[in-house]
Amino acid sequence: MTQNKTCYLCGEVIHGDEKVTDMQLSRDHVPPKQFYPESIRQQQNLNLEIAPSHRKCNEEYRKDEEYFYHSLFVNVKQINPGMGKMIWQDLKRRTHNPQTPAMIRKIMQGVSNITQGGIHLPPGKISKNVQDT
Numbered sequence: 001m002t003q004n005k006t007c008y009l010c011g012e013v014i015h016g017d018e019k020v021t022d023m024q025l026s027r028d029h030v031p032p033k034q035f036y037p038e039s040i041r042q043q044q045n046l047n048l049e050i051a052p053s054h055r056k057c058n059e060e061y062r063k064d065e066e067y068f069y070h071s072l073f074v075n076v077k078q079i080n081p082g083m084g085k086m087i088w089q090d091l092k093r094r095t096h097n098p099q100t101p102a103m104i105r106k107i108m109q110g111v112s113n114i115t116q117g118g119i120h121l122p123p124g125k126i127s128k129n130v131q132d133t
Contacts, residue, residue: 009057022056032065037083037090070100071107074126 005014005025014025029048036046053061073091077084094100110129113121121127 005052007054007057008051009053009061012054014052014054023054026053026055026058027051028053028058028061032062032069034062034065035069037086038093039086039089066099067103067107070103071128078124 006012007014009028014023027050030051031048033041033046033048036044040046069087070091073084073087076087091100091104111126112129113123113126115121115127116129
């Protein structure tokens with residue numbers, strides 16, 4: 001019998017003999033593998049840590065990770081233009097998935113060059129109301 005493990009995402013026990021597919025053992029990369037553009041994953045052996053999780057928990061958090069990856073692109077592009085270019089290529093590659101354009105539209109809601117307080121930001125700067133998302 002497999003030794004029981006604890007899902008690092010929900011804190012519940014993962015039973016080795018679990019019959020319910022969603023609650024079976026899954027292994028999640030920490031940090032998430034998708035935070036690295038495909039070009040970097042192909043060039044580097046990332047050697048990421050792996051943590052035990054339920055398959056269901058892992059899938060649910062994947063959506064949050066995708067949102068995080070997409071929404072921080074603009075910040076990364078400004079801070080590290082080389083990495084920003086790689087992420088842009090990765091995002092373009094992902095647009096064949098229907099959820100990617102939908103996610104980008106959702107992220108762009110609440111984005112403006114004028115802050116909630118009415119301050120007009122300089123060119124290239126944006127304000128994002130995260131409470132709208």
